Structure formats: C-alpha cells, structure tokens
Amino acid sequence: MRLTLGSRTFGEAPLLMAIVNRTPDSFYDRGATFAREEALRRVDQVVAEGADIVDIGGVKAAPGVEVDVREEIERTAPFVAEVRERHPDLVISVDTWRHEVGREVCRAGADLLNDAWGGADPKLAEVAAEFGAGLVCAHTGGVEPRTRPHRVEYADVVADVIERTVALAERAVAAGVPRERVLIDPAHDFGKNTWHSLEVTRRVDELVATGWPVLVSLSNKDFVGESLDLPVGERLMGTLAVTALCAWQGALVFRAHNVPETRQVLDMVAVTRGVRPPARTVRGLA
C-alpha cells in the first residue's frame, strides 16, 4: 500500500517532515518560530531545502505551561490556512492530540494529524476520517500527554510498539480514515528510556514488516544526547546516524529540525538502497 497525503502519493523513497513549532518553549528551537512571520519564513525555507511535509505544532511535548484548546487552535489553525495559501501542494501536518484542534486545522487545510500521544483523545481519528485527512498512530506506552517516562519496563518494547500502533492504525481505518493515509510511529523517547529507543532503532525493520508506513521522530532527542553525552545543540551528527539506520531499514517519513543535512542523508541512503537513482554518475563511465 502506497502512502497518500493530501493529493500526493509517495513511493519508497524516504520523506522529510520538517518541524515548525508555533511554541515559545520547545526544547530545540526555544521559540525561534513562535512569531507568525518567523514561522512563515521557516516554512518557505524548509520547502526550499527539500522538505516534503511540514509538521506544525502549538504545544511543546514536555511538561510545562498549560496550553488550552483555544490557545492551541489560535497558534495553529490560522497559520495552517496561511501556509496552505502560500504552498498549495505542500503536505501540511499538525502535531496535536486534541480532536478540537484537529477539526480546526483540517478546516484550515491540514492533510495529516500527527497524534504523537498515541490516541490519548480517541476522537482525533474520527476527525481525520471526517475530513479525509491522514493520521499518525504513535506509541507512548499508554502515558498521559506531556508527561516524562519514569521507570518504564517492557518485556519486549518492539512487540509493544507494534501491538499498540497497529491496533491504533486498525482502529483509525475502522473509524473511516483511508488506509493509505495512516502511518505508525514508534515515538522514540515517548514512554521509553534511552535503551528502549535504541532497541526500537535497531529493530525498525520489524515495524516496517507490518506493512504500515513508518514515521520516525529522532531529531536531537534525549536518546541521542544520552548515547553520546551531548547537550541539545550538539546532537545533529548522532541524529543523522540513527536517521541513516532507520532509513536503511525502510522507515518512510523522518520528522526533523535540520532539513538540509537530513535531506542529504536520506537521499544518500535512498540511492544506496536503490529506491532513488544517483543524481549523476560518470565516474569510470566515460
């Protein structure tokens, strides 16, 4: 089954989902694109740098200042409408777990609801179905939105990821979300310690084998930081390494902050896997 988002159908070559935060407090950009103008500029830039999808978020993932439904809608929905106007063919995703927000952003033109909190609000799938939008079904191990993992154990974390995300995906399809618009996401760091996220990284091929398109969100996360003992601003190389590993195993969508670097890694892996032709090969061929 080929992934379809908006009006576009994709093949096997990996896709880049660029993060655009309409938040004052997200861990990596710390409010750099909270303002409308900065956020619009970021969208233009990531599109020029080769992003296939933008993922717009109005609430930071970690615990922090409460953002209510109204505030989240104000941060995201008018912005989605504006991005849709400027980039008619761009796939627009919105990172939210709340169905009220999902409804408003779909009205404004969003193509995909990125439910990073694993179905915490079951009505979100119904909203995706109502608008024919796509849905990302993520694994959190069952934790509440905006909480940190604490002493989490899994008999087999990958088995748990597969069981829960596939169940969410099947539930979404049963609720009316088109099957070709549903993705699964193991959600590195969400409800997982670093060991768990590394295990998921090593075994992403098992998720790919379910047949559902796999989205991974690795960018600058703590599991990279803890693996290399590096702070947030110094995790790009580590992020790119695990990006390559997941791309090699067949993950399809890569949610990322650093677009040009990620694009290059994804393209190189795609070329190596043979799902994208080399740009120009003349060496020894003249």
Add this chain to the structure above:
Amino acid sequence: MIVAAATVPGAPLLLPGVTGGPVREAERAREAMAAAVTALLGQGAEEIVVVGGASATRPFPADASGPESRLAPTPPARPRRPEESAAPGSRAADRARAAAPGSRRVGADDVLPVSLAVGRSLLAGCPVPWTLQGVGGDEPRDRCLELGRELGAGERPVGLLVVADGSARRGEKAPGYVDPYAIDLDARIGAALAAADPGALLTLDPAGCERAMVAGRAAWQVMAAACADGTWRSRVLYEEDPFGVAYWVVTWT
C-alpha cells in the same frame, strides 16, 4: 528481631550496567548504599531481609530473573537465532520466551521488581543469608504494619534493607515535573528518617504520596512497624535528588 535497618534508593539507574557508562551521581549513591549494607552486617545481622515496592505483597525467589532486559534491552548475542543462543536465564532466552506464541509478554509477576533487584545487587558476596520481600506499592497502612511486625517477630537477628524513594516531582526537569507539595512531603520523610522516628513514617498518607510520586511509602511503613519497638541511632549517609527524585541512604542501628 530487627538489629538494624537501612533505607536505600531503588531507581533503575542504580542497577549495575543500566547507566551504560558510569554516571557520577549513581556511583556516589551506590557507594553509600554499600556502606549501609556493611552497617547492617556490623550490627550482627544473621539474615538480611530486603523490602521493596512490588506489584503485590509477596516474597520473591532469590534467583528470580531481573528486570534489566525490560529496562535496558540490548542486542542479542550473535548468532541471532534464539534457539542457538538461548541459555536459560540469558537475555536471549528472555527474548525467545517473549517471542513464543501465546507467551509474548513476560508477565510482570515473573520478574523481580526494580526495588528488589537493586537490593539484591547490593548483596553479592553477602556472608549471611538473605530474602526478598515485595510489598504492594498501594498497600494500606494496616497491611504494612502487619507485614512489618511479622518481619520483626522472630528470634533471629535480622538486618532490614528497605528500598524506597521519595517524590519524583521535585522540579521542572523531574520525571513528574513540579509539585510544591512534594518538596514539603520529602522534607517530612527526610526528617523522619534522620530522626529514626518510626511513628512519623507511619503518618505518611498513601494518597498524598501517590500524588507526589513517592515510590517508597509502603516499604517505609513496613520498616517503621518492624522497628517500632527499638530505639535507634540514625546516620544519614546520602541525601540528594540528582535527577529530580528524592533519594536517601540512612541507617538505623
């Protein structure tokens, strides 16, 4: 008869190997924990009873499999096919069992809770026998009292090794974020431990402790009941919250 008691933290990162490379804060805590075990033995304990939070109140076998593979999965040894590398008790065996149809999940009851695994890790080479006693994290006070009295009832000199933690809500970076109530509650717990005051531990309210993500309430109340009849001299060997969770190493001798 309880001859000495010690309380130590029970975070997963205190299990050997779980931090990956050495983490200074965890090493410091483990040094204090080892000193606490030495103190128990120094009081003539002929048996160590480890008490720690569990999903239910029951003893655990000394050789129960640990939670390490659930907390910190690592790649299987090569060759990867489970039937070639599944020595009993190995991670590969756990994985093979986990992969078998109908038993893909290892039930939580088959695996040692982290608290008791941490306690057990301190007893390698212990010269006296030891046992592992789980106490349900949500046991009401009365049940904790009952269990504590039972543990203190025999004639044999017992050293009690209690594995328990304070709140996990001590700051913005804490696992449970901030709860000002947690700071006050931890101060009360710390004072009770430092004063060797069993009565004060018994006043801890289960609901308040749950809200503050205090993982040690039930185990401390077992300790309080077991030690209720003695007079104790306390030594605080360690009292820190390096990761937003309150840890204590305190001995009552």
